Amino acid sequence: MNRTAHPLDIDALRAALIGPWAQVDVVERTGSTNADLVAAAAQGAPDRTVLVAEFQESGRGRLTRSWSSAPGTALMVSVLLRPVGVSPSRFGWLPLLAGLSLLDTVRELTAVPAGLKWPNDLLIGAQQRKAAGILAEVADSVRPAVVIGMGINVHASPPEQAGASSLTAEGADIDRATLLVTLLNRLLEREAAWREGSGDPDLTRLRADYRAGCVSLGSEVRVELPGGASFTGIAEDVDRDGRLLLLDAAGHRRAVAAGDVVHLRPAD
Numbered sequence: 509m510n511r512t513a514h515p516l517d518i519d520a521l522r523a524a525l526i527g528p529w530a531q532v533d534v535v536e537r538t539g540s541t542n543a544d545l546v547a548a549a550a551q552g553a554p555d556r557t558v559l560v561a562e563f564q565e566s567g568r569g570r571l572t573r574s575w576s577s578a579p580g581t582a583l584m585v586s587v588l589l590r591p592v593g594v595s596p597s598r599f600g601w602l603p604l605l606a607g608l609s610l611l612d613t614v615r616e617l618t619a620v621p622a623g624l625k626w627p628n629d630l631l632i633g634a635q636q637r638k639a640a641g642i643l644a645e646v647a648d649s650v651r652p653a654v655v656i657g658m659g660i661n662v663h664a665s666p667p668e669q670a671g672a673s674s675l676t677a678e679g680a681d682i683d684r685a686t687l688l689v690t691l692l693n694r695l696l697e698r699e700a701a702w703r704e705g706s707g708d709p710d711l712t713r714l715r716a717d718y719r720a721g722c723v724s725l726g727s728e729v730r731v732e733l734p735g736g737a738s739f740t741g742i743a744e745d746v747d748r749d750g751r752l753l754l755l756d757a758a759g760h761r762r763a764v765a766a767g768d769v770v771h772l773r774p775a776d
Contacts, residue, residue, distance in 0.1 A: 541586035542657035549647035555590035598707025603644040618680035623723035637673035
């Protein structure tokens, strides 16, 4: 069966998700699900709103990169979260939490080797090729909210993603609906526990589980910063704020809050 030919069934998705999730919508085409939910948040959209697109014309990744795919080949989903009781200073854990939830999902549904490149890129297969990216944006300064967008290569990887892969290319037999429902369930579990702990990653197993799933830790990496500078060193750990702790050749440690990681050699 060619699963790429079948659009997502909104009625089935709502039956599986509404309750824990307040609102679930699927659109055939949009510019960006993240941009749509950021605008909806400003208009008062509720906590735990979900928007899925069959096709994005202007999907965005981190560091202003584009993220697009042919209709039916990828899962493009954004969620709106309003973490009541959590200080905005802790919101930096949300994109890492989302990445960990995606890793949970892939490991639950497939036998494909998978891990995370800090902060939240999903790497799969023996060659650790990128198959998903996550972008989090503060959405509503009046009533604090964050939109988390996830783009997952399910049946194919876009041509502009050099060296990327997809779940089916690595041998997974999976459909997008099952992936979406499982992902949102795992995300809800992780986010609810984090929220209940006031955003402290050490009150649950969040930081410990992230460390276990992050293949960057222990590796020699180059971190390319948004302004163009870069640093090279050993990725030692993530701190309580989700920052990458980098040890350079001179023995200096640096906490990196945002950047693009390039793996120079694997962990010993």
